[in-house]
Amino acid sequence: MRLYQWRLIDDVWDPAFGEQSRKVLDSDVAKTMHLWIGVPDAILGAIAYLGNAIFGLAGSTRRW
16 A cells, blocks of 8 residues: 555645546555555555666666
């Protein structure tokens, strides 16, 4: 469960998708993923973005 799913914050604010974000965070799929992997699925996304940033910084300017 993400920060909202852990209830560390009171509410989800999303100007683009509004109420849909809350529905996704509390969906059966999110709950099932949390049971399968034991951590919030958002952590996997954060790790992916971190890896992307690391690999982006590791490259030289020659590739651009």
